[in-house]
Amino acid sequence: MASLSALIHTLVTKATEKDLITNRDRFYARNQILGLLQEASYQETDELLSMDIPDVLEELADVAQEKGMIEGLLDEREQLTAKIMDVFLSKPSAINDTFYQKYEIAPEQATAYFYQLSKDSNYIQTKRIANNIHFKSASDYGDLDITINLSKPEKDPEQIRREKEMVQNVAYPQCLLCAENEGYVGRIGHPARSNHRIIEVPLEGEEWFLQYSPYVYYNEHSIVFAREHRPMKINRDSFARLTAFIEKFPHYFIGSNADLPIVGGSILSHDHYQGGNYTFAMTNAEDEFSFQVDAYPEIEAAVVKWPLSVIRLRHADRQQLINASDDILQKWREYSDPEANIYAFSDNTPHNTITPIARKRDGMFEIDLVLRNNRTSEEHPMGIFHPHADVHHIKKENIGLIEVMGLAVLPPRLKQELAAIKRYLLGEEVNVADYHQNWVQSIQEEHKAITTANVDQIVEDALGAKFARVLEDAGVYKTDQAGREAFRRFLAFFNQ
Structure with a gap:
């Protein structure tokens, strides 16, 4: 794991590059993060890690867990990383003011500003x-x-x-x-x-x-x-x-x-x-x-x-x-x-x-x-x-x-299940969930020549056809x- 100082230096630098803060704010931001991590000292460094903000935050949460500050539960880690990113954000009133200053130029500029801010601050989990x-x-x-x-x-x-x-x-x-x-x-x-x-x-x-x-x-x-x-x-x-x-x-x-x-x-x-x-x-x-x-x-x-x-x-x-x-x-x-x-x-x-x-x-x-x-x-x-x-x-x-x-917003289980279905269609011995059996059989009946070159497209098309059926069911x-x-x-x- 990288040193804590390198992690903080990288995060502050990335936040500056994204215009979340200015160079004038760097000491303040650094010290606020040190406080959140219950760390009193900092070693000056120019080491810039090749990591994006979400990855740096994950490593900072690991540091806190190693120090015994948190137990590592998802909610605890997210509370800490959200607090860290809050260091780089203006107060709500200032953000609203900036939004409407940009709105006066064009509504598209206002929403583009706020959308980018929401991503850069890791509120949107890119x-x-x-x-x-x-x-x-x-x-x-x-x-x-x-x-x-x-x-x-x-x-x-x-x-x-x-x-x-x-x-x-x-x-x-x-x-x-x-x-x-x-x-x-x-x-x-x-x-x-x-x-x-x-x-x-x-x-x-x-x-x-x-x-x-x-x-x-x-x-x-x-x-x-x-x-x-x-x-x-x-x-x-x-x-x-x-x-x-x-x-x-x-x-x-x-x-x-x-x-x-x-x-x-x-x-x-x-x-x-x-x-x-x-x-x-x-x-x-x-x-x-x-x-x-x-x-x-x-x-x-x-x-x-x-x-x-x-x-x-x-x-x-x-x-x-x-x-x-x-x-x-x-x-x-x-x-x-x-x-x-x-x-x-x-x-x-x-x-x-x-x-x-x-x-x-x-x-x-x-x-x-x-x-x-x-x-x-x-x-x-x-x-x-x-x-x-x-x-x-x-x-x-x-x-x-x-x-x-x-x-269609489909459940995570389908990632593994579709992978198994593709392998099955290619002739491998693999278990396919019982509730997919009729669907898989219909795909086999419709496509006689399934190969590694076309199996992805065949399954994606079949999934899309199923979603169209879902929508047809919902039509009154x-x-x-x-x-x-x-x-x-x-x-x-x-x-x-």
Whole structure:
């Protein structure tokens, strides 16, 4: 292991090169790190290690562990490394000021500054994200994004035991999205946020904030969240805030998970959206057919050629889109069509909601309204419009906003399982998980000549086809003739 002085010198130098601090700040930064590591002395050195910031932080955590300062649990290591990076960060008010100084020049400059800062400060876990497997897969609906998520480190058994033993009577911050996480040191079971900064982005007279996801799934993967800790709710205010955001940041899209279990995202307890600077397959999907919104004749409206059921609205005036979107939402919430297996309520339990996505394109505001229904049945206990049992070997979690737009976030187990499948297809004697057997057999039947040269592409294509099936399961109106006729029945009901 390199000397502590060389590690600190390297970290301070790297932080200076990234403009986190200036040369004038070097002594201060060095001494703060020495204090965090309970080290009184420092040996002047010019030794610059060929390491990036995340690697230096890992070695500094090793030093702390050797000194007995921490036991080496993941949360303890991250608390320390986040504190170290906080040394190089300005106070939140200064970062907000810089953001809006750059915003005056161009919104793109402001977000580029904050995104780079979030990466350089190691809040965005760039080294871990690099472990993710990502590729595109052609489908009838465009090029789908496939990601096998390997960026979140697994907790060791000792940390899991500690979390279970701890009396979780701390209700601060209330959740992982609350503004109070900014600068929070963290604890066992709650991630370190010392190096976390958020940007004020007022929306429609309310306090809202912008941050980036620590484990970005696409370029500039951002989270926009309410100051108030309140449950997710899709309503007229949602459409107003979404369009207000893209009016401020027209180079971004922004969308919301649905507000009901099964079809919603993983965090329904805090009102928030996700956005970013990325073009998904759904964004590029063509109009399948257009229709008239009778109450808003100037709005361009179409059903999108996409496995989920998407209404796309376009207009230069966002107020028109807000009104029309709310009208569609209200009509959808009360709509049932037994022939299409759609029921709005079971007794008093609502089932219909919407996943909305907003963007600006060619000077026009554009809103996609993805119709969702979370009803379950005996045949499909996890959800009628949820990945069905025959695709659970690939994906059985909720289909949230990111998946809706065409980016699969698949479980880490698939890395090893797919490697085994490829070896099996090449004739090696290897165990393949029972739940993959039917899939592997179908691949063998479809491809008679599988070689080392084509096996990767064959398996990737098969995985992409499975994800397309996942999305088709989630569509309330199927893409066949009967499904499109049922979709038109809802549009007629809306226009009554």
